[in-house]
Amino acid sequence: MPSLNIINPNLTAINILVFVKASLIAGAVLYILFSLVVIRQTFLLGDMLKTKFSPAFSILSFLNLVLGVVLLLISVKYL
Amino acid sequence: MPSFFKELFYSFIPEPKGVEFHGEDKDEKILLLLRRHVVTNIPWILISFGMMLVPFVIPQVLLVGGFPLDGVIPTHYSLILVLFWYLVTITYIFESYLSWYSNVYIVTSKRLVDVDFYGILSIRVSEAPITNIEDVTYTLKGIAATIFNYGSVIVQTAGESRELEFELVPKPAVVHDRISDLATEVRNAKS
Numbered sequence: 001m002p003s004l005n006i007i008n009p010n011l012t013a014i015n016i017l018v019f020v021k022a023s024l025i026a027g028a029v030l031y032i033l034f035s036l037v038v039i040r041q042t043f044l045l046g047d048m049l050k051t052k053f054s055p056a057f058s059i060l061s062f063l064n065l066v067l068g069v070v071l072l073l074i075s076v077k078y079l
Numbered sequence: 080m081p082s083f084f085k086e087l088f089y090s091f092i093p094e095p096k097g098v099e100f101h102g103e104d105k106d107e108k109i110l111l112l113l114r115r116h117v118v119t120n121i122p123w124i125l126i127s128f129g130m131m132l133v134p135f136v137i138p139q140v141l142l143v144g145g146f147p148l149d150g151v152i153p154t155h156y157s158l159i160l161v162l163f164w165y166l167v168t169i170t171y172i173f174e175s176y177l178s179w180y181s182n183v184y185i186v187t188s189k190r191l192v193d194v195d196f197y198g199i200l201s202i203r204v205s206e207a208p209i210t211n212i213e214d215v216t217y218t219l220k221g222i223a224a225t226i227f228n229y230g231s232v233i234v235q236t237a238g239e240s241r242e243l244e245f246e247l248v249p250k251p252a253v254v255h256d257r258i259s260d261l262a263t264e265v266r267n268a269k270s
Contacts, residue, residue, distance in 0.1 A: 020156055027163055031170070037200065038174060044202055045181045048194055050099040051086060057180075060173065067166055074162070078155055 021079040028072035035065035087180075090114040091249040100185055100192060101204075111186040111257060115179060115247040116229035123175040130168040134161045184245040186258060191234060193243050207236040207243055210269070212262040217251035234258060 042061040046054040085092065092112040100109075141147065152160075178196055185192040192206045212234055219230035230251035234243040248254055 048101050052097045074159055
């Protein structure tokens with residue numbers, strides 16, 4: 001693989017890939033934590049103000065969490 | 080305009096249907112539901128568009144700068160990176176919208192309620208009975224506020240929480256008038 005000299009002349013493409021993989025996994029974990037906070041927020045909102053769309057927001061926030069988990073699984077499995 | 084659109088995107092809703100808030104009395108009626116003017120969402124909407132373009136722009140910038148990514152990062156890495164970026168973008172949009180949607184100001188037949196979500200982790204709810212209203216003022220500042228007719232309505236109260244501010248709400252003059260009339264009605268009914 002060709003070397004990439006953007007950051008450091010000694011940094012090889014393989015090192016960059018390891019860095020990208022670690023960053024993606026860490027990012028996915030943070031994303032999941034953030035999704036949990038969003039779920040909490042939608043429930044707080046639903047408690048405070050009930051509208052026709054409160055259940056839809058809760059479903060969307062759960063979907064967001066599912067996407068985060070899928071991203072983590074993909075990152076671990078395919079990278 | 081379909082009613083669901085109205086509920087999702089309007090910021091001035093007189094007598095909203097299907098809306099309840101925590102602590103609402105059975106004989107209480109919501110007269111006005113307010114949010115910040117829709118125009119105040121423009122900054123995060125523009126940022127979202129910028130974020131959507133990032134995966135297209137960065138490779139071009141690197142190419143022009145002499146750092147082509149072809150062959151350096153395998154395709155499946157790029158795909159997952161782009162997927163991750165779009166998930167972050169979607170979350171940013173959802174969170175920004177939710178922040179706008181959940182910051183509400185409610186005028187009922189008995190009180191004023193101000194619900195503020197600060198960021199994603201804190202919430203503040205202030206309320207004042209109509210009977211405690213002493214003074215209502217509104218301000219309309221700046222070019223955008225003048226063009227789109229939005230501003231802040233400040234309500235001075237006699238209670239513990241001395242001031243309630245309805246920030247950047249549409250038609251501040253109408254809101255001011257409505258609250259003043261309501262306070263006068265309640266005062267006259269009492270005396």
